[in-house]
Amino acid sequence: MPAPYILAIDQGTTSTRALVYDSTSRQLGSAARELRQHYPQPGWVEHDADEIWESVAAVVPAALAAAKIEPKELAAIGLTNQRETSVLWERTTGKPAGRAIVWQDRRTADFCRQHQADEAWISARTGLVLDPYFSATKVCWQLENDPRLRTQAEAGHLAWGTIDSFLIWRLTGGGVHATDATNASRTLLLNLQSTAWDEDLCRYFGVPRALLPEVRPSAADYGVTSGLGFLPDGLPIAGVAGDQQAALFGQRGFAAGDAKCTYGTGAFFLQHVGDRPIASKHRLLCTVAATLDARPQYALEGSVFIAGAAVQWLRDGLKLFDSAPAVENLAACSDPEQRVLFVPALVGLGAPHWMPEARGVLFGITRGTTAAELARAALEGVAYQVADLVEAAAKDAGAT
Secondary structure: OOOOEEEEEEEOOOEEEEEEEOOOOOEEEEEEEEOOOEOOOOOOOEEOHHHHHHHHHHHHHHHHHHHOOOHHHEEEEEEEEOOOOEEEEEOOOOOEOOOEEOOOOOOOHHHHHHOHHHHHHHHHHHOOOOOOOOHHHHHHHHHHOOHHHHHHHHOOOEEEEOHHHHHHHHHOOOOOOEEEHHHHOOOOOEEOOOOEEOHHHHHHHOOOHHHOOEEEOOEOOOOEOOOOOOOOOOOEEEEEEEHHHHHHHHOOOOOOOOEEEEEOOOEEEEEEEEOOOOOOOOOOEEEEEOOOOOOOEEEEEEEEOOOHHHHHHHHHHOOOOOOOOHHHHHHHOOOOOOOOEEEOOEOEEOOOOOEOOOOOEEEOOOOOOOHHHHHHHHHHHHHHHHHHHHHHHHHHOOOO
16 A cells, blocks of 8 residues: 655646645655746747646656655645646647647737626626636637637547646546636636536637536546656546645635635635635636535635736846845845835736736836835735735625
8 A cells, every 4th residue: 555645736837846745744845847938929928738748747756756755655646737728739649739828818808808798797607707817718719710720629639628637638648638626617618606617608708518628626536647657557636726726725714704815926815705606896706616525615816917927027037136036135125215116917917907908017217216126116016916805805705
């Protein structure tokens, strides 16, 4: 019988990480690899799905080595992932049918603007707003802009999903095409009440049902590993959840009123609301929360698209420092009299504003402004946006 070691795979926007835990939830080892971001046009963000898979194949052995255990000693795999990113792949080969369109991508802003009149009924079904953030607009764009993909999709030759679905497919050697309810609830295709694919929404976005993965609870049977060079056959995949719902669960947010905010590429505030979905009156989202059984639980969510990515932009775009942690010391050196304000809308604004056409802006720059003031403004700009989310959630909860 294998020892109770668990492998967690965390596939994020800017990096992939693997971690090994023992039966007491003690972390034994980890490894990470950064991912390249592709920006083919302004407002477009893409990933190479093969590179994502290669990063998983690299970090898993490295994490096991750091933990000083053998792959055969693992008992199960848990998977968490960046959520709304859209991937199409060939069923016969598992090869991606093009680059993945990342959740930050804004190319479908015109579609959302043109169909704004339909947002009310779509929101009532899904708990979401009609925004380029969500997966259905992305796969709709992919199929509409490549007739070959449309033909293959309708013939059943392609599979589609969020990153979890793609990785489950690869991990199981093409044996399982599935997603969990938390990821599915971020697509604009899931009925929030039934937690099943909605026929009307599939027709609306032109998504053939043959493309879609099976929706399962977060804690469920997602098949077993097969044909991998870095893990043994037969290792069960026992849990899947979108990264932000996984974070709420990991922070023991199990009951109505429990809340957390996670800071990564973006910043995401989630507040558990119990076993019934709530329609936000202040432009937050209602989403499925991760659970241990098939009974749906729900959360209100506010999404800030740029948080850590603002620091990454200061590092890689403006070359203000060499490593992300340096931003804190740089900001601490700023002049408090230099009141610089940065709105980090580098890929539009999320909740509660939902302005995909917005772009980043700096106010208050003078001859005395230095890199230190820019660093402070970037950190404060994220904090101000999170304050907007907390205020909106408090209003929805009836607080003052």
